[in-house]
Amino acid sequence: MEIDAIREVALRAAKEAGAILRQGLEQRPTIEFKGVKNLVTNIDRRSEEAIADLVRRKLPHHGVVCEEGTRLDGNSGYRWLVDPLDGTTNYAHGYPCFSVSIGVEKDGELVFGLVYDPNLEELFIAERGGGAFLNGKRLQVSAIGTMPDALLATGFPNDVAGATQNNLDYFVRFMKRAQGVRRPGSAALDLCYVAAGRFDGFWELKLYPWDMAAGSLMVSEAGGRVTDLRGGPHHLSNPQIVASNGLLHDEMLRVLAMES
Ligand code: IPD
Ligand code: CA
Ligand code: CA
Numbered sequence: 507m508e509i510d511a512i513r514e515v516a517l518r519a520a521k522e523a524g525a526i527l528r529q530g531l532e533q534r535p536t537i538e539f540k541g542v543k544n545l546v547t548n549i550d551r552r553s554e555e556a557i558a559d560l561v562r563r564k565l566p567h568h569g570v571v572c573e574e575g576t577r578l579d580g581n582s583g584y585r586w587l588v589d590p591l592d593g594t595t596n597y598a599h600g601y602p603c604f605s606v607s608i609g610v611e612k613d614g615e616l617v618f619g620l621v622y623d624p625n626l627e628e629l630f631i632a633e634r635g636g637g638a639f640l641n642g643k644r645l646q647v648s649a650i651g652t653m654p655d656a657l658l659a660t661g662f663p664n665d666v667a668g669a670t671q672n673n674l675d676y677f678v679r680f681m682k683r684a685q686g687v688r689r690p691g692s693a694a695l696d697l698c699y700v701a702a703g704r705f706d707g708f709w710e711l712k713l714y715p716w717d718m719a720a721g722s723l724m725v726s727e728a729g730g731r732v733t734d735l736r737g738g739p740h741h742l743s744n745p746q747i748v749a750s751n752g753l754l755h756d757e758m759l760r761v762l763a764m765e766s
Contacts, residue, residue, distance in 0.1 A: 519556065525624070528624050531600060545594045567581055569585040589607040604624075618720075630701065630720075636727070647701060648705075650751065653761075654683070658705060658758075659707075663711065680758075693708075706751050708747075731749070732748070
């Protein structure tokens with residue numbers, strides 16, 4: 507079955523990419539700037555090449571879209587959305603919080619997600635209708651239903667200094683209401699941590715499909731809820747996302763909708 511082939515190729519690709527990321531960290535990556543706070547390293551590109559190359563060889567009929575520009579056409583309705591290194595700023599500083607993120611859509615619907623943290627050797631996998639797993643153990647979102655008991659996560663866009671929509675106002679609101687708010691620096695992992703019940707909710711305003719594809723499927727398959735900022739269905743083309751254990755979701759939406 508196609509899903510078995512996808513799982514096998516994605517797993518191998520993530521392990522190869524993870525090894526590249528670990529090795530690259532020892533040799534100090536070369537850093538370039540795509541924008542003021544928008545970093546890319548030679549290792550982002552090497553990781554991307556390894557993943558795209560494997561998909562090209564093993565599943566040549568699948569389309570591929572990677573963050574650093576690799577595009578492969580396919581004719582099967584399958585499309586891979588790949589972030590070869592989610593958490594580049596952390597990576598460039600040697601801060602060990604980053605991941606490889608691989609989501610696969612069939613005719614526009616997410617069917618598979620994998621996020622790999624090569625530092626903790628944590629492998630998150632989700633399949634539509636089949637649940638979400640961390641190193642083979644089934645995941646379930648948390649049962650925390652009140653904001654003062656909740657640990658949330660978020661992230662900030664690269665244009666945080668200049669843009670009006672920079673998430674700082676929402677961050678302040680949640681800091682005042684929740685038990686804590688973290689900004690780990692890898693959106694793909696943040697979403698997986700919601701799936702694993704380590705975070706109770708997550709929101710971010712300016713993400714790309716490759717940041718969210720795998721992680722959003724992880725959250726829904728672990729019993730959580732994923733929407734846009736107003737509570738409507740979330741589409742990967744929408745950069746704004748709210749993901750939670752479900753119980754906390756309406757309260758998060760209320761806080762986001764408040765007048766400043
Ligand atoms: C970034 C990370 C970060 C998020 C940023 C993303 P990158 O991805 O996911 O957590 O806050 O919005 O751009 O650039 O490290 O792949
Ligand atoms: Ca990313
Ligand atoms: Ca990236």
